[in-house]
Amino acid sequence: MILKKRKLIVYEIMHMEKAVASISLTGDARILDERFMPYDLYLEEDEDNDIDTRVNNLDNFYHWCASRVLSLDRKYAKEILNSIGVSQAVTDKDRANISLSYHCVSLTDVYWVKKQEEKITFAEINLYDNPLNEAIVEISLRGHQMTVTNHELAPDLSTKGCFPKAWIRNEQGFRLLKDGGEAVVERELLASEICQCFDVPQVRYRKYMYGNEIVSESDLITSKKxxxxxxxxxxxxxxxxxxxxxxxxxxxxxxxxxxxxxxxxxxxxxxxxxxxxxxxxxxxxxxxxxxxxxxxxxxxxxxxxxxxxxxxxxxxxxxxxxxxxxxxxxxxxxxxxxxxxxxxxxxxxxxxxxxxxxxxxxxxxx
Incomplete structure (x- = not known):
């Protein structure tokens, strides 16, 4: 019986269209452009085949990928994960696999991940240029389940916090809607009015009616720049x-x-x-x-x-x-x-x- 050798998977960490590092599932890492490495990802090249270095590399990579998916204490997290047909993630590796399923794209930065042989570009998948499924708002804010793809859910899976929230986009760009109940929303709106009395850089929160309920609305501060x-x-x-x-x-x-x-x-x-x-x-x-x-x-x-x-x-x-x-x-x-x-x-x-x-x-x- 001849066993077919499985091809080793190698991931590339991308900064827009630039590959800045690669890592295999054996933990072998290569730094391609140290200046553009993610601030919160530490990888070490291993020339001596040191098992501890490789294990640390994989742990760090999985943790970084996992940080680009939602916190599981966030309201409606289960509904969101159920909607993409995955189990309730527990470990960093579980959460990393969710994030990797949509290339780790995020609205916080321009990093993403692809398999080394994949023919795909940042221009094709980044969330700043490509359309979102408006139905995701219903899942994120209200917990309504439906069948969607991982990529459609990416912006909400990568939004931190424990209150219901969702990104929507119109001609003026992205806006973040946040729920949590009328009292919570009113507190945020009042606090924002206080803050606007002071000359300090800040996100401004506005009242927005989603359906028949009040939520807060704010603008996206990140971009391709x-x-x-x-x-x-x-x-x-x-x-x-x-x-x-x-x-x-x-x-x-x-x-x-x-x-x-x-x-x-x-x-x-x-x-x-x-x-x-x-x-x-x-x-x-x-x-x-x-x-x-x-x-x-x-x-x-x-x-x-x-x-x-x-x-x-x-x-x-x-x-x-x-x-x-x-x-x-x-x-x-x-x-x-x-x-x-x-x-x-x-x-x-x-x-x-x-x-x-x-x-x-x-x-x-x-």
Whole structure:
């Protein structure tokens, strides 16, 4: 009996139309253009056939691919996965296989993956130029199941967060719709109005009616020109280049970094974890040029019972309350207020209105 030798699968990590690295399923990696490697993917070339190096390469590759698919705690995740006919993914490898099924395309950057022999281009599959199936909105926002392809689901599978959300596109470009219930949506809209009273780069959230229900709407900040990478993903790059991420933030973009601490304090935002802020990348050079505009305010007014607020997540490993971090921020960049908040926008949220007034006075006194 003659056994037919199986062809070894080799994946190429692509940056637009450029192959920047390759990796086989034995963990043999080749770096083709180190300047354009993903910030959060570390691969090591192995000339000595070292098993540990190859295992690490595969683990890192699967983890990177898995990071480009949805979090399984996100509402309707099961419905989305059921709609493409896959099991509930548990391991990085399971999740990576889902991501690889649609070439790991994303709306956060211009990376993607293909098998070495595949004849396919970025122009053919990127999400910035190619049409989306509008039916995906029904799955992502409402959990309605239907049969769709993995590629059609790609933009929603690669959207982070635990609240229902979906990308839609019209003549003006992409817009993100976020649900979560009327109270959650109203909190995000109110927090966005507060933030717009300050000269700090930010995503603006607007009211949008989807069917008969209110959702928030915002614009896409990435493009074929600019990508984004989260702070937690940047930490991988920083670790391998002996950089202090917070020092990079303060030096590169003090307005956005310190402004984030001011606005999170004023709005009582409890959700500024390291996947909820990060860096804007110039795709022509693959260099980080600033922090990306502040976004995601649907967890605001939850730590709003006193002046101190919650523990500040953006100064770790230091321990500071949100008030302490905001006071420090004002000392560095000023308050940057450009207009007064229309207090009538708080409507029946009298307790929140009172706390906002106290917090803004606290910062004005710095």
């Amino acid at each position: 600019y990508s984004m990478i989260s702070k937690i993903a940047f930490e991988i790059y920083a670790c391998n280049h002996e950089l202090d991420t917070l020092e990079v933030c303060k030096k590169l973009d003090p307005i956005t970094y310190y402004g984030m601490n001011i606005l999170d304090y004023l709005t009582g935002n409890t959700d500024r974890h390291p996947e909820n802020w990060g860096f804007l990348i110039d795709n022509d050079t693959n260099e980080y040029v600033s922090l990306y505009p502040l976004m995601d305010f649907n967890q605001c007014f939850l730590a709003y019972d006193d002046l101190e607020g919650a523990n500040c997540q953006t100064v770790l490993p230091r321990k500071m309350t949100q008030r302490e971090a905001a006071v420090e921020a004002v000392k560095h960049i000023g308050l940057r207020q450009i207009r007064e908040m229309d207090m009538s926008r708080f409507r029946n949220m009298k307790k929140e209105a009172e706390m906002f007034s106290r917090r803004i006075l606290e910062l004005k006194s710095v």
